Amino acid sequence: GAVVSQHPSRVICKSGTSVKIECRSLDFQATTMFWYRQFPKKSLMLMATSNEGSKATYEQGVEKDKFLINHASLTLSTLTVTSAHPEDSSFYICSARAREDAVYNEQFFGPGTRLTVL
Amino acid sequence: AQSVSQHNHHVILSEAASLELGCNYSYGGTVNLFWYVQYPGQHLQLLLKYFSGDPLVKGIKGFEAEFIKSKFSFNLRKPSVQWSDTAEYFCAVTNTGGFKTIFGAGTRLFVKA
Numbered sequence: 001g002a003v004v005s006q007h008p009s010r011v012i013c014k015s016g017t018s019v020k021i022e023c024r025s026l027d028f029q030a031t032t033m034f035w036y037r038q039f040p041k042k043s044l045m046l047m048a049t050s051n052e053g054s055k056a057t058y059e060q061g062v063e064k065d066k067f068l069i070n071h072a073s074l075t076l077s078t079l080t081v082t083s084a085h086p087e088d089s090s091f092y093i094c095s096a097r098a099r100e101d102a103v104y105n106e107q108f109f110g111p112g113t114r115l116t117v118l
Numbered sequence: 119a120q121s122v123s124q125h126n127h128h129v130i131l132s133e134a135a136s137l138e139l140g141c142n143y144s145y146g147g148t149v150n151l152f153w154y155v156q157y158p159g160q161h162l163q164l165l166l167k168y169f170s171g172d173p174l175v176k177g178i179k180g181f182e183a184e185f186i187k188s189k190f191s192f193n194l195r196k197p198s199v200q201w202s203d204t205a206e207y208f209c210a211v212t213n214t215g216g217f218k219t220i221f222g223a224g225t226r227l228f229v230k231a
Contacts, residue, residue, distance in 0.1 A: 034219075043208060043221040044162075093162070104150045104169050105212040105219055111161035 006110035021079045023094030029074035030096035038091040084117045124222035139194040141209030151192040152210040201231045
């Protein structure tokens with residue numbers, strides 16, 4: 001149980017284009033989803049937290065207009081990187097948390113999406 | 119601010135050697151603690167977690183970790199590593215009732231066959 005999928009797994013795009021990444025909880029309802037960015041040889045950095053039906057809460061330094069997050073249902077959250085530039089190239093990971101896991105913040109992670117902006 | 123420190127960035131061991139990866143955190147309140155593993159080309163998986171109770175927790179694949187509150191530590195151990203344990207290991211901390219998990223920088227373990 002507790003499987004989280006991400007699509008696509010890899011994407012290459014031209015500078016200036018927008019890219020959408022989907023995160024789905026396959027066998028549970030995710031009231032909260034998190035988006036992380038992982039730099040090479042570094043840890044995961046939380047970008048934003050999204051609760052179903054609400055606006056996302058962004059971490060300091062993350063541009064909300066550049067990284068659009070939508071959590072329209074209990075099983076789907078999307079991250080759209082708008083007007084992508086080479087410095088946005090990274091590994092983006094989502095995680096999902098069910099309501100009953102909120103107290104302990106136990107999350108289940110997706111496999112990640114490798115974004116390369118040319 | 120909360121932070122998590124993993125002291126070893128790279129560890130190389132031979133098979134059957136014992137493993138201990140250090141993790142220290144800075145937060146004064148009650149915390150929930152996690153160790154995650156990321157095998158090459160795969161996603162993060164939960165190894166073990168501590169919420170309350172016995173400070174020595176056992177996880178999957180023979181791993182265990184001990185929470186020492188006085189030292190703000192949650193070190194990961196395995197008595198005898200295998201080649202298949204080659205992976206990156208992340209320690210993570212959440213304050214109880216909080217919404218944010220802080221990850222350590224990770225430790226890359228390479229086990230020589």
